[in-house]
Amino acid sequence: MISIMRLIKRFVITLILSLLILLVLNIVLIVTVLQNDRESMGGWGTASQLAETLNAGPDGKYELPEEGRRMLEQGNTWAVLVQDGTGDVIWHSENLPEEIQLHYSAAEISWYTRGYIEDYPTTTAAMGENLIIVGNPKERYWKELYPTWNLDMIKNLPRTILIFFGANLAIVFLIYFIVVSGILRSMKPIVQGIQALPGGGDMYVKEKGLLSDLAAALNQVSEMLRCQEYELKKKEQARADWISGVSHDIRTPLSMVMGYAADIEEDAKESEEIRQKAGIIRMQSVRMKNLVNDLNLASKLEYQVQPVKSEEMNLMTLLRETAVYFMNLDIEGKYPVELAVDRMQISEGSFYGDKELLKRAVHNLLLNAQIHNPAGCQIRMELSEYPELFCITIEDDGIGVTDEQLEKLRNTPHYMLSSGTASEQRHGLGLLIVQQIIAAHGGRVEFGQGVKRGFRVDIFLNKSGKSIKVEGDN
Amino acid sequence: MNYDYLKNKKILLVDDEEGLRQMVLSILKKDGYEQVKSAGTVKEALELSKMWQPEFAILDVMLPDGDGFCLFEQMRSFLDIPVLFLTARGEEDDRIRGFGLGADDYVVKPFLPRELLFRIQAILRRTYKEDNPLLELAFSRVDFERAEVIRQGEHIPLTAKEYAILQTLGRNAGRIVTIDSLCEAAWGDNPYGYENTLMAHIRRIREKIEENPSKPVSLITVKGLGYKLIPSTTKIHS
Structure with a gap:
């Protein structure tokens, strides 16, 4: 309805302007004509x-x-x-x-x-x-026989003209409103319908009155939108289900690949070469496992099948738990994690979000450091608090990234990265998941280079849970 | 520390996939577990449970004639044993359901044998701790039954808090335990604000178990994260 008011306002302004222009024009015309006559x-x-x-x-x-x-x-x-x-x-x-x-x-x-x-x-x-x-010739002049005017009337002339003008204006408006209000009344439901369209097209306009054909067309559009949205949802659900099904079915066979590979790797009776190869199979199957997990979660987050819970948690505790879980699995101790805090405090970093998902994000970043640094590296985590937000920093001192890779990471949808040559280290979905999870919490992720070469990730989470508006953020 | 006493516990493995069953059986056997039996259906599992009376069960969730959750509930009616779910269903809801029923752990396939073994051992150690209440450390030995530390023949009693902290560390011997878990073990559900108190208790525990408390070798700090108790035999799987 706001746009209708705007329409009326614009019309009124145009009308007043037109009337003023007409008035001035007429006065000029009259004066010119009289002037000509006055010459004689x-x-x-x-x-x-x-x-x-x-x-x-x-x-x-x-x-x-x-x-x-x-x-x-x-x-x-x-x-x-x-x-x-x-x-x-x-x-x-x-x-x-x-x-x-x-x-x-x-x-x-x-x-x-x-x-x-x-x-x-x-x-x-x-x-x-x-x-x-x-x-003078008979047909040349007309004479006014009683050429006297009441002086009061002449004195009041400006006011009288104004009143005339006002009255004319009022009558013009009245006519306009009577004509237009009829159109508006029949347009109102259509305008409301169009305004409802971006919200998903869930609306119906009664098909009667002056603009019934317009209403019918609008209803058709709405119906089409609804159908399309339903189809899209169905498709997305089907895709998510399909990925979920595949990732489920692959788990048991992958268990056996992983299990037997690890078994052979640790079997002292086997030759060194066989054990090494088994080790590679084991490592790769772990990657496949992570990929399967990531793929499943990524599709769920993408199609918003996975609900994001909001529970109170302690970010410091979350970081500690994730780091310890990661370190306890790192049997060789090649990837020590250090949590940088002045004091061992657990009463800080109270945040509302989905604990499991955030853990997953942090764990993915730790795994990322592990995957890209087979020789091992030191990982440093830090939780900083600002008035409006928390920042989780995870930084390693490993091989790091080139500027070019960084540029790619920042600007390309993550799965596109795997389109490189075969020799290029292919990426999993790990970082995409991190971005999705953080985005679902209204935060943002920044990739960069570490202080000591390495790779650095900063996660910004808004305390209020609302999304962080930053230039260039999408 | 010797965990051999756990190796003769009777373990029931239920999974419908023959290949996976064989693999887990071989992993368990290789790790020294001598009494392991397996079943492929709910029916088989229930019969075996009644006859054989296992002391620990590893259950799959999806079985041809029912699901693992129901099987677990039925088993519970006549058998009180710890259970670990080993399943391809990694959904949060399934996990919560499993733990809600009282499962001791929930492992999602695929898994590394080592991780599974460790989890099994942790459950068994927790459940059957009274069988071996002694925890061997580099310079001392902890007797959980009497709540005391034995160092060079001297018996030093543990306070309730020290006991709770040491027990949590001992259950996870060789692994890092977060300060959050330790505070929770000692002070319950709302452990915030006890960090400094925890540090004080750790210091007192060190005075009891270490030779030189300022240079600890058994109870070590992992900066920013938590603590780790090192058993005297670092190789847990021996």
């Missing part, structure tokens, strides 16, 4: 000019010079000069129509000044004590 001052100018041109001869006879005569001819006008006192015409132009009288009373003069002589619109001018009356 509606025939009054001719009378004044005649008064100046007409000469009284020495014998008391009046004479009109050539230019005055031409002026009268051009305008197709006639003129008389009425003497003061007697009311007699003491001069008249040669083209005076016959019906024009040659004597005027004071009442007639007053009337003819305002109006017409025999339908000829007249204009007058004073010439000394006498009066010049100019008769």
